[in-house]
Amino acid sequence: MRRSPVGLRIAVLCYIGVLIGVPLIFVFQQAFIHGFGAFWTALRDQQMDHAIFLTALVALVAVPLNVLFGVGASLWIVRHPSRFTRVLDTIIDVPLAISPIIVGLVLELVYAQGGWFGSLLAKLGWQVMFSFPGIVMASIFVSLPLVSRQVIPLLRELGDHQEQTASTLGASPLRIFFTITLRSITWATAYGVSLTLARVIGEYGAVLIVSGNIALVTQTLTLDIGANFDNFNSYQGFVGAVLLAMASIVLLLILGVARHRERKRNEYLA
């Protein structure tokens, strides 16, 4: 093991410390600057509670849908390859290269009044933009590839001889899927789910456009934080921000566990 120069270690620690460490400590310091009592009162702010509720509801709908799609599409792309799936494989990754603002804009162009499906939706009486379905769609769009990007490489690496063996031994397809396929991709999926959840909870730009940002109606927690800052109510904003920061730290811990398990499983297989 060749050691790296001590200077380099110190430089890196300083860089990460200033860029990530200081902001992280700062958000906690700001949220608790007036003590726990004030923090507790701020937590019971009606507008913020509604925003938390809405964010949770959006995540509850968007995350399972994307996990279902992500796992299904991965199986399709890897196990039933065709010219079509090669195109699909590329298209799935497109949302990652698109600015959140553009995501909001394109959804508006199709689903808002005057958009492509605007009159049809109006006739049906479905309000998509500036309401719950629009927020869910924007959240799904921005987090679409996060599960499949974890699962596809793993499925490719694993191959399908275990499934074939099970099938030769007479196991039903459903049993093969649940006991072999699903079990082998559990941790990769868990990793993808945490990334999806983090992205959905934290989305700002796309949701800002499609939701209309109406307090107590379509304001998610990120929008509530932004609104509090725009209204010079930065303490309330920091209370919301620290909640999201804590959520992302918990998700990071889950990600760490998932990656560790994944590596252990790979060592076992190798």
Add this chain to the structure above:
Amino acid sequence: MLAAPLKETPIAQAKQPPSTGRQLRRVNRRGRRGAAKGLAVTYLSLLVLIPLAALVTNAFNHGLGSFWRAVTQTESIDALRLTLVCAFIASAINAVAGLATAWVLVRDRFVGQGILNAIIDLPFALPTVVAGVIFYTLYGPLSPFHVNITGTWIGITVAIMFVTLPFTVRSVQPVLESLTFNAESAASTLGASPVRVFRTITLPALMPALLTGTGLAFARAIGEYGSVVFISNNLPYRSEVASSYIYSLATSGQTNSAASVAVALLVIALVLLIVFNVTAQRLARNRA
């Protein structure tokens, strides 16, 4: 795209009607699989493909001239230029810093390394708006350090540096981990200085991964909004990034102009991603 499940319907393809129970089950399974595929394609179309098609249509529905006029407006050019300059500086700094961080994480051993490794991912997990308000308060008019960089390219660049840091680290780290010491040891036994060993042996091996990571960081930086919008102050012609300009166009009813600038921004991002990836692949192939 709704035709996809119909095409997969096995009855249409079966040469003779299925007779045994086993055959029937297989037909059912293929039918279900076809339905699932159709559902996946519909999901992708409704959410991604149709909206993107609408974007391109809206950008060009008054002709190429109006598209070009919208993109070459002074405000648009200024916003695009500022975005690219800040994204370039931030990605360049992070290419170097990310390489150094990956190096320290893989080749060094010290107390607290696990925490460093975990904290690198924070910008991926932390909502952009949270990063935005933190940086605005840390380096804004009420800064505890008395540093005010709001409304400047420096502020925008710092926010982008935070958001894109993990990309380079996480793409270089696994390659560095899998690198064996043979060539490096041989070179240093033959009297090469550590700097020369790094420059001629280690760095070329890491280059493809470094380029891929930097490309991803650049693409992300170009579209960044939540972390930048607070610290930038959004002054037109001066500190307004492209996504912010698109937002102001979209919310003031200038949908076609918004779509035009968005198409320009997307094309720039895609071209850059392709250039970075092709260069990385070529480098990797030359080494193999």
